[in-house]
Amino acid sequence: MKNPPTNTLVVALAYDGLCTFEFGVAVEIFGLPRPELGPDWYRFAVAGVESGELRAMGGVRVVADGDMSLIAEAGTVIVPGWRGADTPVPEALCEQLRDAHRRGCRIISICSGVFVLAAAGLLDGRNATTHWRYLETLQQRFPNINVVPDVLYIDEGSLLTSAGSAAGIDLCLHLVRRDYGQEAANSVARRLVVQPHRDGGQTQNIVRPVPVARESKRLGLLFDYLHQQLAENHTVASLAHRAGMSPRTFLRRFHDATGTTPARWLLNERLIRARTMLEKTRLSLDTIAIQVGFGSSGTLRYHFQQHFSVSPAAYRKRFA
Numbered sequence: 001m002k003n004p005p006t007n008t009l010v011v012a013l014a015y016d017g018l019c020t021f022e023f024g025v026a027v028e029i030f031g032l033p034r035p036e037l038g039p040d041w042y043r044f045a046v047a048g049v050e051s052g053e054l055r056a057m058g059g060v061r062v063v064a065d066g067d068m069s070l071i072a073e074a075g076t077v078i079v080p081g082w083r084g085a086d087t088p089v090p091e092a093l094c095e096q097l098r099d100a101h102r103r104g105c106r107i108i109s110i111c112s113g114v115f116v117l118a119a120a121g122l123l124d125g126r127n128a129t130t131h132w133r134y135l136e137t138l139q140q141r142f143p144n145i146n147v148v149p150d151v152l153y154i155d156e157g158s159l160l161t162s163a164g165s166a167a168g169i170d171l172c173l174h175l176v177r178r179d180y181g182q183e184a185a186n187s188v189a190r191r192l193v194v195q196p197h198r199d200g201g202q203t204q205n206i207v208r209p210v211p212v213a214r215e216s217k218r219l220g221l222l223f224d225y226l227h228q229q230l231a232e233n234h235t236v237a238s239l240a241h242r243a244g245m246s247p248r249t250f251l252r253r254f255h256d257a258t259g260t261t262p263a264r265w266l267l268n269e270r271l272i273r274a275r276t277m278l279e280k281t282r283l284s285l286d287t288i289a290i291q292v293g294f295g296s297s298g299t300l301r302y303h304f305q306q307h308f309s310v311s312p313a314a315y316r317k318r319f320a
Helices: 020-031 068-074 091-102 111-119 132-141 166-180 182-192 213-228 236-243 247-258 261-282 285-292 297-308 313-317
Strands: 011-012 043-048 076-079 106-109 151-156 157-163
Touching: 011 020, 011 068, 020 043, 020 076, 020 182, 043 068, 043 091, 043 106, 068 091, 076 091, 076 111, 076 261, 091 111, 106 111, 106 166, 106 182, 111 132, 151 166, 157 166, 166 182, 182 261, 213 236, 213 247, 213 261, 236 247, 247 261, 261 285, 261 313, 285 297, 285 313, 297 313
Parallel strands: 011 043, 011 076, 076 106, 106 157
Antiparallel strands: 151 157
């Protein structure tokens, strides 16, 4: 365990018309018992926005643990996708969320849940994101919010917003990583059978993942190779040759598959590897820099600070 929150109670909102998938993400990540992660793991409860049995999408019915007064006890509140961008948010809910935020509670929105935070005025003057289908509506309706398009999630400290439904998994894993470290986040991701880390700045709208099965296999083998050879110098020409494509085709197919360039993908993977080594080893910064492909500790320091807003030394002191 690394740095769990003082208040470990996570409260997810439920309401009539509940978005089942987004609610399920909150339950899966924060609501399941995880004895392997120790006694300080999150506690979980469900707060009903309305009273009585609530109808969720897909014919599911939900009976909440309590009413909105549970929000006053929470250290973290999760707002699943709201029942409609055009559906008014009850003022009583807005007031509860404003009170919670004033006392230091963290508030997370998944997908269209951002409209609840926006209606409460919590996002004025801040960066926020949502599903790409709602970006224009959010910006028009709430012009004081700096709506950031085409990212998976945004962490503003005590206010965190995610893009579409599955990006909620990425955001929740990000919070686990913040609270309990990389190893705990990896453990949760393994049980979910998902990638343990996708950077929040990664594009949310990848139109064609990998268009041809033959190319999917070739790129899959290439990713395996790169994970094993992060320390090596790689060029577009050398990677295209290994994938059996022309450089131009390779760049197009790589972007279709990842939403980014080979250089940015490599940078992200090297930073993830460096972060893990800082947590789990006592190797010097120079050695880590060489082993992950940065070449020098100065280069590692620069990119680590740029990406994580903390120095490698400070990160190791906190999480090792």
